[in-house]
Amino acid sequence: VIDRFEPSARTRIRRSAYARYDAATVFAILDAGLLAHIGYVVDGAPYVTPTLYWREGDRLYWHGSAAGRLFREHAQPVAVCLVVSHVDGLVLARSSFRHSLFYRSVVVFGHAAMITGAAAKRRALDRFIDRLYPGRSRMLRSISEEELAATSVMSMTIEEASAKMAAPETRGGKDVLDKEQDYEAAVWAGVIPVRTTIGRTRPDERLKVDPTPPANLVAYAEGAAFDAVLQQLAQGDTAS
């Protein structure tokens, strides 16, 4: 089990108060997200694809369109840089320079490979469904051979990773950090928090069952913080 990722030339963060390399922080930020931005190189040119992902231990998985372009021309594992970011607030300081953002982000480097066996692919996709919706894969018909063939699943080991956290707790407990001489300025300063939350569930109009969401979706309560829901579900999944 990894405790800490060694900072490398490409993961070392210059503003060190914001940097975290411990696996607990890296994993927590990854587990709080659903959409990653995956960078890769084709013919020397940069591409970034936003993709749903999930984590299992020190491995990351994703599926869908990213796999398409990424593997059209590569049979071998492909170098990727995967980033997950959460925006937590806008910081308005007394000088333009000290305006900033509260955020959490993780940058991961690794080599992604496609999962090829049908059984392994099916298991991975079932785990992704269950990571988001506990026990749901068993409530659905199994994935057909045709569907499986149309789906790409990729995975990679986290080879290098770093986390960045800009928050009051990584700024000496302060929201706003102004230069001492700027505190006299007659200008408003403070934080505008930003939150991503769950809305009111919309049952499908052709349901054959009770429209109330079933017990395994209870975490998705209206108003709940999306990152906290995803993190809680990731922990439940590991424990089960």
Next chain:
Amino acid sequence: VIDRFEPSARTRIRRSAYARYDAATVFAILDAGLLAHIGYVVDGAPYVTPTLYWREGDRLYWHGSAAGRLFREHAQPVAVCLVVSHVDGLVLARSSFRHSLFYRSVVVFGHAAMITGAAAKRRALDRFIDRLYPGRSRMLRSISEEELAATSVMSMTIEEASAKMAAPETRGGKDVLDKEQDYEAAVWAGVIPVRTTIGRTRPDERLKVDPTPPANLVAYAEGAAFDAVLQQLAQGDTAS
């Protein structure tokens, strides 16, 4: 003025019902965001940096740490792929395969160059402050020479762009799209909406002015949708 971006080999979207190439849609999705993920290549390896950005016409701007790594080894314009994404909801279908996400995203390709003149940099940073907080740059002391030297500002023309929208309106008005034979399944299906909203503003503890946020921050009302606020402010900025 650009009306439409021509789809190229790298921007053409295979699932065409979701694809949009008109500038109005591309710009609206860009204007609704604050954080972009910028991909670039250094020594053949992919990097992705999450960065604050803003748009002016068919140009994109950003500043901060991305500029650091991106320009440490390059004096010439650098090929980048910039992506902005919004998550709007989780779609739970009656088969694993049809589970999906409601989202909006834009992928832009271009060549980024650093803004070098002090006056041009200062103007760009002032415009960024004013894009988020109308008229605020005039309420702040001007950016010092030292601060300016410590800041990198980059910009690029949008050379190629495509937008992708997965929403009921791009799915024939439907939330859930199941195979006809799956509609009989006794399983819950529907949408769990996800929203990013403004929280309650926290005035700084050392304020010399009224702690009520001033009139130019009125768009940041508690509970307002963050994407709508950013879009509205972008329009105001263009109009002014």
